[in-house]
Amino acid sequence: MSRSYGQLCGLALALDVIGDRWNLLIVRELLVRPDGARYTDLRDGLPGVATNLLADRLRDLQHSGVVGREEPKPPVATPVFRLTEYGRALRPAVEALAVWGGERVPGSSGEQDFRSRWLVVPIEALLADHHPDDPAVRVEVRTGDEPVVVEVGGGEVHARAGRPQDRPDLVISGPPKAVLGVISGKLPIAVAADVGVEVSGDTTVVNRLGLG
Amino acid sequence: MSRSYGQLCGLALALDVIGDRWNLLIVRELLVRPDGARYTDLRDGLPGVATNLLADRLRDLQHSGVVGREEPKPPVATPVFRLTEYGRALRPAVEALAVWGGERVPGSSGEQDFRSRWLVVPIEALLADHHPDDPAVRVEVRTGDEPVVVEVGGGEVHARAGRPQDRPDLVISGPPKAVLGVISGKLPIAVAADVGVEVSGDTTVVNRLGLG
DNA sequence: CAGCATCCGCTTTGATACTG
DNA sequence: CAGTATCAAAGCGGATGCTG
Numbered sequence: 001m002s003r004s005y006g007q008l009c010g011l012a013l014a015l016d017v018i019g020d021r022w023n024l025l026i027v028r029e030l031l032v033r034p035d036g037a038r039y040t041d042l043r044d045g046l047p048g049v050a051t052n053l054l055a056d057r058l059r060d061l062q063h064s065g066v067v068g069r070e071e072p073k074p075p076v077a078t079p080v081f082r083l084t085e086y087g088r089a090l091r092p093a094v095e096a097l098a099v100w101g102g103e104r105v106p107g108s109s110g111e112q113d114f115r116s117r118w119l120v121v122p123i124e125a126l127l128a129d130h131h132p133d134d135p136a137v138r139v140e141v142r143t144g145d146e147p148v149v150v151e152v153g154g155g156e157v158h159a160r161a162g163r164p165q166d167r168p169d170l171v172i173s174g175p176p177k178a179v180l181g182v183i184s185g186k187l188p189i190a191v192a193a194d195v196g197v198e199v200s201g202d203t204t205v206v207n208r209l210g211l212g
Numbered sequence: 213m214s215r216s217y218g219q220l221c222g223l224a225l226a227l228d229v230i231g232d233r234w235n236l237l238i239v240r241e242l243l244v245r246p247d248g249a250r251y252t253d254l255r256d257g258l259p260g261v262a263t264n265l266l267a268d269r270l271r272d273l274q275h276s277g278v279v280g281r282e283e284p285k286p287p288v289a290t291p292v293f294r295l296t297e298y299g300r301a302l303r304p305a306v307e308a309l310a311v312w313g314g315e316r317v318p319g320s321s322g323e324q325d326f327r328s329r330w331l332v333v334p335i336e337a338l339l340a341d342h343h344p345d346d347p348a349v350r351v352e353v354r355t356g357d358e359p360v361v362v363e364v365g366g367g368e369v370h371a372r373a374g375r376p377q378d379r380p381d382l383v384i385s386g387p388p389k390a391v392l393g394v395i396s397g398k399l400p401i402a403v404a405a406d407v408g409v410e411v412s413g414d415t416t417v418v419n420r421l422g423l424g
Numbered sequence: 425c426a427g428c429a430t431c432c433g434c435t436t437t438g439a440t441a442c443t444g
Numbered sequence: 445c446a447g448t449a450t451c452a453a454a455g456c457g458g459a460t461g462c463t464g
Contacts, residue, residue, distance in 0.1 A: 003436095021437075049438090050438045052438085053437065053438070
């Protein structure tokens with residue numbers, strides 16, 4: 001467990017729980033895996049983490065009630081980690097931080113790891129369904145290690161890793177940084193074509209999402 | 213400067229900038245001091261920080277564009293630190309974390325430092341003016357080291373350290389933890405009286421703020 | 425005194441190796 | 445697969461010293 005700030009202040013109390021290095025990234029990883037994650041899923045989604053730290057942090061987060069661990073019943077299987085309701089309540093904070101940090105996407109440099117799944121948080125935080133009465137549509141985002149589906153309709157936007165059931169109405173593909181730049185609103189979609197972002201299908205959906 | 217996560221992800225990029233210990237608390241301190249703060253103001257508002265760390269972090273935050281430092285012109289005076297616009301953009305994230313952490317206020321224990329000023333963030337994040345067309349009113353919160361004024365009117369709620377110009381319409385006083393518990397919504401105001409919270413004046417303002 | 429910088433003991437982190 | 449063990453390096457907290 002980490003050292004407490006010892007301050008009677010909501011922010012300080014929050015940081016006492018999730019302020020340690022890697023903790024919020026673990027929460028992110030569990031937010032984008034609503035069905036839960038195994039230890040190795042987490043390790044893969046957190047490139048750079050030392051395995052002992054991951055184990056320590058998971059223990060801490062369990063003790064503070066943010067993460068739950070489900071032991072499997074049948075003979076052979078592996079434990080699954082999942083956010084508790086208390087942990088899911090971190091979503092607004094994670095989104096706000098991700099939006100703020102998205103500002104730095106175009107300028108960021110160096111070796112950067114990427115997982116398509118990470119797009120789920122900024123997509124749901126920043127994109128909106130501006131034509132809620134139109135029929136629902138599906139967008140497929142192709143970049144990085146796996147596709148991401150965005151379901152848009154009824155005024156809501158949901159994203160998850162995977163492929164759409166039906167064929168998508170719109171497909172966006174390109175290099176991860178450019179795609180994330182577009183989602184973060186720092187890279188106008190018109191300019192994005194110059195850095196390899198391709199958009200095909202029903203391009204009115206682009207406006208519907210506010211990516212014009 | 214801290215070690216980067218090296219991940220192409222808004223959250224990770226945000227944490228690269230403000231993820232180090234004390235950084236977000238420094239941002240909080242500057243958020244509740246909109247006129248800027250001197251080095252010693254910050255040290256007083258951050259009980260427990262080592263002075264070398266405060267100096268280091270202020271340098272880091274300047275380099276990353278979160279904090280600005282204004283050198284005084286006249287012969288003798290001391291530098292003033294202030295959030296840049298980029299730094300002020302952290303407010304939603306700080307509020308979200310403070311709200312989440314507020315959950316722990318009633319259960320928190322041990323030696324806890326407190327500064328009345330810290331109330332400004334949760335007050336503005338959690339209280340609302342539910343009767344925007346009524347005339348503006350002032351609330352004085354008396355707890356901790358100095359009073360805090362809350363100005364309510366026109367659908368907005370603003371808080372700052374200090375006393376109201378005119379005499380307040382409502383006065384709330386009591387021990388810091390109880391007062392913060394009430395603001396955080398975890399301690400019903402009816403129950404708060406048992407732990408020393410006193411409310412005097414125009415108590416309709418309590419409902420107007422949603423503290424009923 | 426305000427605003428740091430330096431030093432030192434301790435804790436935390438990160439990389440790798442190892443185990444049930 | 446899901447961690448534990450080990451150890452060097454970095455970071456933190458506290459005290460103290462320097463400079464205008």
